[in-house]
Amino acid sequence: MISKAQIKSIRALQQKKHRYEQGCFVVEGEKLVLELLSLHGGRGVQCLKLVMTEDFAQAHENLWSRCESVWLATAEQLAQMGQLQSNRGALAVVAMPKPDPLICQPDNWTLVLDCINDPGNLGTILRVADWFGIEQVVCSANTVDVFNPKVVAAAKGSLLRVMPHVRDLPELLSQWQGQLPILGAVLDGESVHDLPVLQGGVLVMGNESHGISSAVAALIDRPVTIPSYGGGAESLNVAMATGILCDNLRRLSCSAK
Amino acid sequence: MISKAQIKSIRALQQKKHRYEQGCFVVEGEKLVLELLSLHGGRGVQCLKLVMTEDFAQAHENLWSRCESVWLATAEQLAQMGQLQSNRGALAVVAMPKPDPLICQPDNWTLVLDCINDPGNLGTILRVADWFGIEQVVCSANTVDVFNPKVVAAAKGSLLRVMPHVRDLPELLSQWQGQLPILGAVLDGESVHDLPVLQGGVLVMGNESHGISSAVAALIDRPVTIPSYGGGAESLNVAMATGILCDNLRRLSCSAK
Structure with missing residues (x-):
């Protein structure tokens, strides 16, 4: 189970200052986290931490087994870490992706x-x-x-x-x-x-x-x-x-x- | 100043059942209430009650003097009656307008x-x-x-x-x-x-x-x-x-x- 200190450090990412200091941000909720994990690696999206309920862990083992840093948490703890009122799925801490180079494109x-x-x-x-x-x-x-x-x-x-x-x-x-x-x-x-x-x-x-x-x-x-x-x-x-x-x-x- | 019983009766209009029993609904906030009052009578919009702060009353006397039933209230009381977190202007109880007859219009x-x-x-x-x-x-x-x-x-x-x-x-x-x-x-x-x-x-x-x-x-x-x-x-x-x-x-x- 996740510790209080870890909850606190993830919760800090609600603030812009902490996000840019650490170079990462939070993705919340079952649907969005699943979409993220299915892209993992594909487009440079790097999942640094995955926190999830037992139900989510059991339902989606094939997906999260690719993540290195994984914790279990209750739905209450997930809600504490993020901004969703209720989250029975998961929350991921993701490295801020670098956008592709910006180019002057007259055909798009x-x-x-x-x-x-x-x-x-x-x-x-x-x-x-x-x-x-x-x-x-x-x-x-x-x-x-x-x-x-x-x-x-x-x-x-x-x-x-x-x-x-x-x-x-x-x-x-x-x-x-x-x-x-x-x-x-x-x-x-x-x-x-x-x-x-x-x-x-x-x-x-x-x-x-x-x-x-x-x-x-x-x-x-x-x-x-x-x-x-x-x-x-x-x-x-x-x-x-x-x-x-x-x-x-x-x-x-x-x-x- | 508005009474507790009146606050309670307006607050009840947050519920659909009470709205349809009484045939009226609530319009909140300075901008929207002003828009309503400037239309008053024009399109069948009938303002049954107007509740407003002293500031609103002083700033817009030319508008509300047309309404029959008018009360003063504090911003806190306005917030209690409606769903806005903060309302320093006014709240109106409006008769549900009847829509124009529904017609089959092939050119619109x-x-x-x-x-x-x-x-x-x-x-x-x-x-x-x-x-x-x-x-x-x-x-x-x-x-x-x-x-x-x-x-x-x-x-x-x-x-x-x-x-x-x-x-x-x-x-x-x-x-x-x-x-x-x-x-x-x-x-x-x-x-x-x-x-x-x-x-x-x-x-x-x-x-x-x-x-x-x-x-x-x-x-x-x-x-x-x-x-x-x-x-x-x-x-x-x-x-x-x-x-x-x-x-x-x-x-x-x-x-x-």
């Missing part, structure tokens, strides 16, 4: 997130990027930490496939400017339904309340908008807007092929 | 929700419907109650504009079949990007885990799918899928005009 889409604050929104956006095959996601340094437990929970397995970069956005976008179209989601831009065929480029999404920051907005060469038809709702949630825009961009880039 | 879209369980999803779907000007939303009887406080919070002001009907879906759809196209969101249908121009019809969205029920699925004549490009994410959240599909349907019905 790169999603750029300028100060997304809400962890649920960031997680949902990663899931959307994964669905639409957008492998490059870049966050500003003031976007919520991608290893925040609520981001991990909302992203589901997508975090293990779409690994965001953190960059200075004005610096990055000024390097890329002229090499690919830089689109940005705004409330008064060109309708995304009227865009020409585009093979790829950058889509910038801004903060939940304040939109795209002025330094980044200055580098956008194509402001785009999701047309509304009601005149009622004043805005769409940023994750919803990202999903709708990515669907449109995929429709356009596919018709280019 | 009607959204049909088959057992949506999560109140956050239903609220988000109503906000999306409002954005895309879809005024008719029909819920199955086993969809979460639209006056659930979490639905009201997630829908924001859209609930006051998009008022869902509750109907037996197989009965309704069999009446409408043949008069308009009945689309349903599934995982293996026709790509929504390949749909022909359609002026309107019905879009059915199913349950978060089980999709569309078999009795409803039998009445769908056009199963549609949002194409994925990653091969990674196994599904999109139902509210996200509704937003993406509505955007596509609007694009198609506008190009029909």
